[in-house]
Structures are given as C-alpha cells and as structure tokens.
Amino acid sequence: MIHTDFDVVIVGLGPVGGTLANLLAMNDLRILILEKEASLYDLPRAVHFDDEIMRVFNTIGIAKSLSKKIIINKGTKFIDKKGEVILDWPRPKIITENGWYPSYRFHQPDLERSLRNKLKKFGKVKILQNTEVHKTINKKEFTTVTYKNTMTGEEFSVKSKYTIGCDGANSFIRNEIKSDMENLGFEQRWAVIDVILKTKKNNLPDRTIQYCNSKRPATYCRNVGNRRRWEIALKDNESLEKFFDKKKLWKFLSKWILPNEAIIERKTVYTFQSAIAKKWRRGRFFLVGDAAHLTPPFMGQGMCAGIRDASNLAWKISICCKKGHNEKLLNSYQSERSSNVRNYINTAMKMGELLNSIGGIKVSDTVYIKPDGSIKMNTIKPKLGRGLGNNSDINRGKIFPSLKDEFNRDIDNLFSSEPILITNNKIDKNQIKIKVLDYLDIPDLDVLLQKFGTDSLIVRPDRFILAGTKSNDLKKFCDNHINIIYGSKV
Ligand SMILES: Cc1cc2nc3c(=O)[nH]c(=O)nc-3n(C[C@H](O)[C@H](O)[C@H](O)COP(=O)(O)OP(=O)(O)OC[C@H]3O[C@@H](n4cnc5c(N)ncnc54)[C@H](O)[C@@H]3O)c2cc1C
Numbered sequence: 001m002i003h004t005d006f007d008v009v010i011v012g013l014g015p016v017g018g019t020l021a022n023l024l025a026m027n028d029l030r031i032l033i034l035e036k037e038a039s040l041y042d043l044p045r046a047v048h049f050d051d052e053i054m055r056v057f058n059t060i061g062i063a064k065s066l067s068k069k070i071i072i073n074k075g076t077k078f079i080d081k082k083g084e085v086i087l088d089w090p091r092p093k094i095i096t097e098n099g100w101y102p103s104y105r106f107h108q109p110d111l112e113r114s115l116r117n118k119l120k121k122f123g124k125v126k127i128l129q130n131t132e133v134h135k136t137i138n139k140k141e142f143t144t145v146t147y148k149n150t151m152t153g154e155e156f157s158v159k160s161k162y163t164i165g166c167d168g169a170n171s172f173i174r175n176e177i178k179s180d181m182e183n184l185g186f187e188q189r190w191a192v193i194d195v196i197l198k199t200k201k202n203n204l205p206d207r208t209i210q211y212c213n214s215k216r217p218a219t220y221c222r223n224v225g226n227r228r229r230w231e232i233a234l235k236d237n238e239s240l241e242k243f244f245d246k247k248k249l250w251k252f253l254s255k256w257i258l259p260n261e262a263i264i265e266r267k268t269v270y271t272f273q274s275a276i277a278k279k280w281r282r283g284r285f286f287l288v289g290d291a292a293h294l295t296p297p298f299m300g301q302g303m304c305a306g307i308r309d310a311s312n313l314a315w316k317i318s319i320c321c322k323k324g325h326n327e328k329l330l331n332s333y334q335s336e337r338s339s340n341v342r343n344y345i346n347t348a349m350k351m352g353e354l355l356n357s358i359g360g361i362k363v364s365d366t367v368y369i370k371p372d373g374s375i376k377m378n379t380i381k382p383k384l385g386r387g388l389g390n391n392s393d394i395n396r397g398k399i400f401p402s403l404k405d406e407f408n409r410d411i412d413n414l415f416s417s418e419p420i421l422i423t424n425n426k427i428d429k430n431q432i433k434i435k436v437l438d439y440l441d442i443p444d445l446d447v448l449l450q451k452f453g454t455d456s457l458i459v460r461p462d463r464f465i466l467a468g469t470k471s472n473d474l475k476k477f478c479d480n481h482i483n484i485i486y487g488s489k490v
Pocket of ligand 1: 011012013014015016017034035036037045046047048049131132133134166167168169171172192270288289290291297299300301302303304305306
C-alpha cells in the first residue's frame with residue numbers, strides 16, 4: 001500500500017472548495033486545502049442560491065446559522081423599456097421537495113465564513129493559506145502536488161489519493177490535466193455595482209428586476225440587509241474610466257437612488273461567459289465548480305452548480321478512499337453533472353438573450369404564456385445525466401425528497417457516504433448490505449412511493465435516486481446496484 005500524506009488535496013477555498021471539504025471531512029477523510037489568498041474574499045460575487053443548495057448546507061450543518069443571515073427571494077421579473085413585465089419567474093414562499101424555500105439571497109462572505117468555521121472543527125482537515133499550487137504529478141495510485149508559500153517562497157510537496165481543483169475560472173488544475181474549455185457562445189462585459197443603503201428605501205423593488213433593453217440591459221438585485229446591487233451591460237469598447245466616472249454612475253443610478261441615500265461598496269467589471277471544460281477528470285485529478293464550468297449569472301446558478309458538483313463527487317471519492325479506487329464510479333461524475341449544468345447554462349444564456357433584446361425569445365421549455373400575454377417561467381430541475389444506474393429507469397437521477405420521521409426528525413440525517421434502500425416491502429434487513437428504511441421510519445411511505453410508481457428505491461448519499469423497483473427480490477436488486485458502487489468488493 002502506497003503511503004499518502006492526505007486522502008484528498010483540495011486546491012482553492014472558495015465556496016465550492018469549502019463545501020466539498022466539509023462533505024469529505026464528514027466522512028472522516030484526511031484533507032489538505034491549499035488556498036493562494038491570505039484570507040477569504042470579503043466582497044460577494046454570488047448573491048443567490050436555491051433549495052437544493054440549502055439542503056446541502058443543511059447536510060454540512062450550517063443551514064441553521066446561515067438562516068439568520070439570508071432572506072427568502074421572491075423571484076425575478078423581466079421588464080421592457082416601458083416598464084411592462086414580459087417574463088415573470090415567481091419563487092413562491094412554499095417549502096419545496098428539498099425541504100427549504102425555492103430561492104434565497106445571501107452575502108457570500110457570510111457563507112464562506114460559515115464553511116471555514118465548520119472546517120475548523122475537523123481534526124483531520126488542514127487549511128494552508130498563502131499557498132499557491134504550481135506543479136502536479138498524476139500517478140496511477142496517487143497524486144503529488146507542489147505548492148509554494150507566497151510569503152516566504154518556500155516549496156513543499158504532498159502525496160494524496162486524489163486532488164480536486166476547486167480553483168475557479170482560471171483553474172491551474174484544469175491546465176495541468178490538459179482540459180480545454182468548450183465555448184458555449186455567451187460573452188459580455190458587465191459592470192457590477194454594490195451599494196449599502198444609508199436610508200430606508202421602500203420604493204426599491206423587493207425582487208430581482210431584469211431590465212430588457214438592447215442598448216443597455218441591466219439587473220437590479222435586492223440583496224440582504226441594506227445591500228443592493230446593479231449589474232449593467234457595457235457597450236463594446238466602452239471606456240471603464242468613463243463609465244465609472246462618479247457623476248455618470250450616479251446619473252445612471254438616479255432612477256433608483258441618490259448619492260445621499262447610499263454608499264457604493266464596490267464597482268467592478270466581470271466578463272460573463274458560458275463555457276464547460278471538456279474533461280472534468282484525468283486519473284486522480286478532478287475539476288469542480290468554476291474550474292469545470294462558467295455561466296452568465298442571470299439565473300444565479302454558477303456557484304449552485306459547483307455545489308451540486310461537490311455533492312455528487314464527495315460521496316464517490318469517500319467510497320474510493322475507504323474501499324478502494326473504482327474507475328466506473330468516478331467516471332460517472334462528469335457524465336452525471338455536465339448535462340445537468342449545461343441545462344442551467346443554456347437557460348441562463350437564453351435569459352441573457354432576452355435581456356439584450358426585447359421579447360420574442362423562447363427561454364426554455366418551462367416558459368408559458370399567461371392569459372394577459374406576458375410570459376411565465378417555471379424553475380428548472382434537470383435530472384442527472386447518464387451515469388450510475390439504468391437509464392431506462394424513470395426514477396434514476398431524480399432527487400429524492402427531504403422527509404421528516406414521526407418525531408419530526410430530518411431523514412436526511414440518516415445518510416452518510418452509503419446509499420440507502422427505502423422500501424415498503426416487509427423484508428429481512430439482515431440480508432441487505434446497505435441501510436434500510438421502511439414504513440416504520442418514514443410516515444406515509446406508501447403514498448410517497450406511489451408518486452414514484454414503485455415499491456422500493458435506492459437513494460444515493462447525495463439524495464439522488466439510483467434505482468427503483470417493484471420486485472420482491474430486494475437482495476438481488478440491491479446487490480446488483482451496490483456492486484456498481486463498490487466495484488463488487490462488498
Ligand atoms: C457578478 C456575479 C454574480 C454572480 N451571482 C451568482 C449567484 O447569485 N448565484 C450563484 O450560484 N453564482 C453566482 N455567480 C457565480 C459564482 O460567483 C461562482 O460560480 C463561484 O464563486 C465559484 O466558486 P468556486 O469556489 O468554484 O471558485 P472561486 O470562488 O473562484 O474560488 C477559487 C479559489 O481558488 C483559489 N486558487 C486559484 N488558483 C489557485 C492555486 N493555483 N493555488 C491555490 N489556490 C488557488 C482562489 O484564490 C480562490 O479562492 C456570480 C458570479 C458573478 C461574477
């Protein structure tokens with residue numbers, strides 16, 4: 001057995017690296033996190049996440065504390081130059097199948113602080129800041145990562161079972177594994193202006209407004225507390241110096257606020273892009289988050305997609321660290337995640353087109369025309385792409401709902417890095433190699449399973465359904481599926 005210093009090295013401690021590290025640490029792995037910055041970035045980029053992501057935060061154990069610092073997002077309206085609503089995307093205040101509200105607004109530094117504080121509680125997690133990774137070696141049985149301390153210039157190397165690049169849009173690890181980006185076609189410079197209100201401004205919208213305008217598309221975000229954001233498309237070759245000129249900027253903002261009503265916390269420019277890495281894995285190296293994909297932020301889904309990656313990969317890596325490397329299991333990561341994220345990117349690009357034009361664009365199959373002629377959009381929840389399990393199984397790749405037991409305890413807490421069989425059949429649990437939950441554990445289980453048109457389901461640790469069956473031979477059903485996950489080592 002090869003000696004490794006760590007089970008996993010994570011390169012980059014942004015929101016995605018922080019989430020992944022927590023999920024892995026919960027499975028008792030030895031983790032080294034290398035981050036080139038001295039501390040967390042104190043200004044937000046992401047301002048929104050959804051119910052599925054809050055469920056992951058709940059798994060990590062930060063949802064309760066985070067709840068105090070976030071607000072429920074009421075939805076988004078796309079309006080035209082005359083101020084008329086051309087597309088409505090409501091996010092009703094109703095608890096979803098994930099057990100949380102559909103959409104939240106947050107302050108990114110609050111989230112990153114929570115993730116880091118939680119990591120400090122794990123004895124096997126080591127975080128090194130001011131450390132930049134600059135060399136890697138990918139061997140059949142381990143990885144080597146070389147990093148330097150950016151303060152002293154000293155160099156170190158560590159050996160681990162796996163290395164995961166959570167190192168953002170300009171990922172070094174992506175270069176190391178020689179993965180090109182597939183350009184999906186959207187590229188536009190946008191100015192982002194974050195303000196802190198000095199006074200109560202009840203006349204500002206309490207939801208996101210997308211101002212569709214072929215000359216100057218813009219977005220207004222109702223962020224947490226006194227924070228508000230405007231994102232404004234820049235014209236080709238427009239001089240930033242001119243655009244950010246204090247007088248001109250306030251003139252632009254004067255439709256909403258005046259200089260005595262707010263301070264500008266920051267103004268900056270981002271190039272909104274849509275792209276996806278061609279390879280998300282080479283050997284024992286993986287890409288997660290912005291390192292693997294980029295989306296324009298019109299749906300607020302870039303970070304969310306990265307957190308879905310983390311949730312998909314964490315349990316697979318944990319099983320491989322504990323029970324041995326399994327190619328098939330690890331190969332399923334890219335195929336399951338890439339089609340799901342592509343769906344979000346394509347929809348966000350359509351929204352970008354709508355913002356840049358006026359009307360006439362089909363945003364997605366979930367858009368429909370209301371009787372008054374305006375368009376309404378439903379939230380998308382794409383299934384996982386091909387991967388583990390049988391694609392002809394209609395339940396495979398769907399998310400399993402968040403449930404409470406009869407004592408109002410969250411069933412999600414029963415998941416670890418192992419899949420669970422959920423069945424309505426009376427069976428000898430000793431014959432089944434994984435944890436079994438039945439009608440004694442889950443109230444109204446028969447009604448729930450009826451919705452899936454099945455008697456039994458295997459649910460993966462990331463709460464996605466691996467398989468469903470009406471068969472009574474649950475031993476065979478479980479053995480077949482479990483062998484895929486553990487590489488028939490169980
Ligand atoms: C204006 C704007 C608004 C957005 N709004 C939303 C939103 O509302 N909702 C949403 O879900 N997403 C949103 N996004 C997208 C979101 O911000 C990103 O998807 C998310 O921050 C990516 O997280 P990450 O952890 O993958 O990468 P990053 O946050 O970029 O973190 C990467 C980390 O890796 C470190 N690093 C890089 N190279 C190395 C190296 N060689 N060695 C060591 N460390 C290294 C970096 O210092 C950094 O800390 C928005 C983006 C923008 C620009």
